[in-house]
Amino acid sequence: MTNSIEEIAGSEVIFVIGSNTTEAHPQIARRIIRAVDKGATLIVADPRDTAMAEIADIHLKLNPGTDIPLLNAMMRVILREGLIDDAFIEMRTENFNALRDTLFAQDFDALVELTGISPELIKRAARLYASAQKATICYCLGITQHVCGTANVESIANLAMITGHVEQDYTGVNPLRGQNNVQGACDMGALPGVFPGYQAVSDEKVREKFARAWKTDLPEAPGLTVMDMTHQGVRNGIKAMFIMGENPVLSDPDSSAVEKNLSSLDFLAVADIFLTETAQLADVVFPAASFAEKTGTITNSERRVQLMQRAIEPLGECRADTEIIAALSNLMGYPMNYQEPAEIMEEIALLTPIYGGIYHDRLERSWGIQWPCPNREHPGTPYLHKYSFARGRGRFVPASHIPPKELPDGDYPFMLITGRTYHHYHTGGMTRASEILSREEKEAFVEINPQDAERIRVRNGQLVRLRSRRGEITVRARATKRVPEGILYTTFHFAESPVNRLTNPARDPVAKCPEYKVCAVAVEPADG
Amino acid sequence: MQMNHVPSVCCFCGCGCGFYFNVSDGRITGISPSRSHPVSRGNLCVKGWHAHEFVYSPNRLLHPLVRKNGRLVRASWDEALSRTAEALRKVLEREGGGAIGLLSSAKCTNEENYLLQKLARAVLKTNNVDHCARL
Numbered sequence: 001m002t003n004s005i006e007e008i009a010g011s012e013v014i015f016v017i018g019s020n021t022t023e024a025h026p027q028i029a030r031r032i033i034r035a036v037d038k039g040a041t042l043i044v045a046d047p048r049d050t051a052m053a054e055i056a057d058i059h060l061k062l063n064p065g066t067d068i069p070l071l072n073a074m075m076r077v078i079l080r081e082g083l084i085d086d087a088f089i090e091m092r093t094e095n096f097n098a099l100r101d102t103l104f105a106q107d108f109d110a111l112v113e114l115t116g117i118s119p120e121l122i123k124r125a126a127r128l129y130a131s132a133q134k135a136t137i138c139y140c141l142g143i144t145q146h147v148c149g150t151a152n153v154e155s156i157a158n159l160a161m162i163t164g165h166v167e168q169d170y171t172g173v174n175p176l177r178g179q180n181n182v183q184g185a186c187d188m189g190a191l192p193g194v195f196p197g198y199q200a201v202s203d204e205k206v207r208e209k210f211a212r213a214w215k216t217d218l219p220e221a222p223g224l225t226v227m228d229m230t231h232q233g234v235r236n237g238i239k240a241m242f243i244m245g246e247n248p249v250l251s252d253p254d255s256s257a258v259e260k261n262l263s264s265l266d267f268l269a270v271a272d273i274f275l276t277e278t279a280q281l282a283d284v285v286f287p288a289a290s291f292a293e294k295t296g297t298i299t300n301s302e303r304r305v306q307l308m309q310r311a312i313e314p315l316g317e318c319r320a321d322t323e324i325i326a327a328l329s330n331l332m333g334y335p336m337n338y339q340e341p342a343e344i345m346e347e348i349a350l351l352t353p354i355y356g357g358i359y360h361d362r363l364e365r366s367w368g369i370q371w372p373c374p375n376r377e378h379p380g381t382p383y384l385h386k387y388s389f390a391r392g393r394g395r396f397v398p399a400s401h402i403p404p405k406e407l408p409d410g411d412y413p414f415m416l417i418t419g420r421t422y423h424h425y426h427t428g429g430m431t432r433a434s435e436i437l438s439r440e441e442k443e444a445f446v447e448i449n450p451q452d453a454e455r456i457r458v459r460n461g462q463l464v465r466l467r468s469r470r471g472e473i474t475v476r477a478r479a480t481k482r483v484p485e486g487i488l489y490t491t492f493h494f495a496e497s498p499v500n501r502l503t504n505p506a507r508d509p510v511a512k513c514p515e516y517k518v519c520a521v522a523v524e525p526a527d528g
Numbered sequence: 529m530q531m532n533h534v535p536s537v538c539c540f541c542g543c544g545c546g547f548y549f550n551v552s553d554g555r556i557t558g559i560s561p562s563r564s565h566p567v568s569r570g571n572l573c574v575k576g577w578h579a580h581e582f583v584y585s586p587n588r589l590l591h592p593l594v595r596k597n598g599r600l601v602r603a604s605w606d607e608a609l610s611r612t613a614e615a616l617r618k619v620l621e622r623e624g625g626g627a628i629g630l631l632s633s634a635k636c637t638n639e640e641n642y643l644l645q646k647l648a649r650a651v652l653k654t655n656n657v658d659h660c661a662r663l
Contacts, residue, residue, distance in 0.1 A: 004566070005566075027543035027567050178541060180539050180540060180635065181633075181634050181637065183542065184634075184637070185632055185636070189641075190659045191657070193655070195645075196645070201655055216651075218653075221655065222655060223654060223658070224656045224658070226658040226659065226660065229656060238629045240615055240616055240628050240629075241628070242628075242630045243631040244640070246659065251663065269612045272589065274587050275587070275589050279589070282595070284593070285608075287590055290539075292549060296640065297637055300543060300567070302567075308535075308536040308537050309535055309536060312554055318588075319605075327609050332616065341637070341639040367546050367564065367566055368546075423574060433581060433585035433587060434578040437574065437575065514663060
């Protein structure tokens with residue numbers, strides 16, 4: 001996030017796109033609701049009638065996968081009506097002409113038609129967003145989990161930059177991070193292309209710096225991304241894998257392919273707190289300590305690095321992952337001797353400029369520090385890009401409509417969207433272990449419009465079979481007008497109805513993020 | 529009976545609410561939100577209030593497992609670690625680091641993620657390390 005969570009409450013216009021905020025990020029939804037109570041305008045772009053959409057001033061009910069046409073149409077209005085921020089564009093950005101040319105080359109009516117939204121609503125939303133003093137955009141996986149995820153994000157950046165809606169408090173672009181430490185895992189270089197702090201593996205100077213610090217030579221060859229390992233690992237020459245705290249057999253798209261690939265490895269080791277579907281395929285499984293049983297830091301969506309302190313001794317023979325990794329490393333002849341996690345953090349601070357001033361002793365006395373924090377005296381950074389972008393000038397990257405890879409047809413006439421529910425989390429291992437959370441939502445459901453339900457003769461509460469080109473699952477139907485006709489919505493928390501048997505592994509070419517949000521399915525009563 | 533309040537951070541979404549574990553006699557009995565925390569401000573969502581419950585789930589894995597004759601059976605830490613180190617060393621020597629892949633985790637700490645990518649790069653000589661952020 002460019003801004004802090006608390007700042008959202010002070011925004012004048014909030015544009016939420018591709019985020020079911022009340023269910024997935026309750027604390028952020030709280031700020032949005034508070035802003036609306038104080039008179040802020042809320043614009044929500046979502047194919048479904050989410051709780052956020054219900055309280056919105058404008059609900060842009062777009063067809064799934066038409067975010068670029070929507071954003072381009074909004075920018076067309078802003079350009080034509082002279083609502084751009086000329087000074088910001090001139091001083092802080094580059095490549096504006098390319099964006100303008102692309103936008104004017106596209107027919108406004110054709111863009112609007114793709115989205116399925118009325119042109120008047122789009123114009124109103126564009127004017128409100130552009131003319132506000134403090135306007136913020138919140139987006140989530142509804143934007144990124146598409147074959148055009150990168151272009152979607154770039155289009156959001158285009159919209160924020162032509163209106164100068166960055167570099168201030170209450171004003172910015174805020175991707176809402178889904179997991180407690182997805183920000184930190186990226187910051188720490190658990191990515192094939194970068195060392196900690198986004199320092200590129202391809203940069204020889206960076207490699208030399210880490211090689212000196214770690215006293216060993218380091219590989220230059222670019223690494224594989226997650227699906228190149230989980231789906232095509234064996235084909236890509238992978239013989240052995242170590243998986244820490246992930247369950248790709250349930251969480252990755254086209255999951256039957258994952259199971260097959262992982263089973264054909266020569267060796268698989270998994271560290272987890274449960275014997276997950278992935279761990280069941282392993283040759284060695286390490287029992288990991290849960291977050292209550294260890295000390296360490298995690299980084300939230302607003303870049304706040306916070307300390308979790310050990311509350312209880314590890315259960316059974318469980319050990320923290322840092323101990324497991326260090327023990328393995330020692331056995332392999334590379335000593336890793338850390339007395340405690342605080343020492344690891346010191347090494348991180350020395351090698352990672354954005355974490356340069358973040359040490360456990362500082363975190364023990366506060367509720368965290370927001371990076372960039374270059375030195376011990378630095379208080380942290382509540383919002384980004386104040387006088388310049390990380391790369392210097394902000395670059396406009398124009399985009400045109402890229403339709404979802406798989407659209408409904410005669411055989412698979414429905415479009416399936418996947419997402420989270422309020423009471424559960426991811427593959428369900430943690431939330432389903434809670435009696436109360438489990439009671440609230442016991443099993444998987446699929447939302448279907450009542451008109452569709454009637455047409456295919458499915459009653460509310462009946463079991464239905466969902467089929468895609470990749471597999472099939474059984475779930476309970478929930479007839480509701482929250483979804484428009486032709487669209488189904490289901491969740492991914494339940495191993496008995498593993499929705500990722502259905503999802504499409506087609507990926508964005510840059511981010512390599514699969515298109516979880518749209519695939520074509522057929523639906524029929526399960527007992528007929 | 530001794531009651532302690534240990535500060536921690538919620539393990540679910542990216543909001544990062546601060547809370548205290550209520551610990552009595554070495555066991556977590558509940559969770560109290562922090563009133564001064566900049567995100568949670570005395571509030572938690574339903575998942576946060578119940579964030580400690582899975583810790584004591586009967587399904588927790590409490591000892592290492594090693595596959596023998598096709599089945600996962602209980603093993604000692606020494607056996608699990610040395611079998612893993614041997615298997616990785618064999619692949620590394622025969623095929624090089626490019627034949628090893630590692631998945632890190634958005635549910636693990638910064639320190640754990642840092643060490644895993646260090647293990648990948650410095651020890652196993654591969655940049656094949658990624659996690660679910662791109663999913």
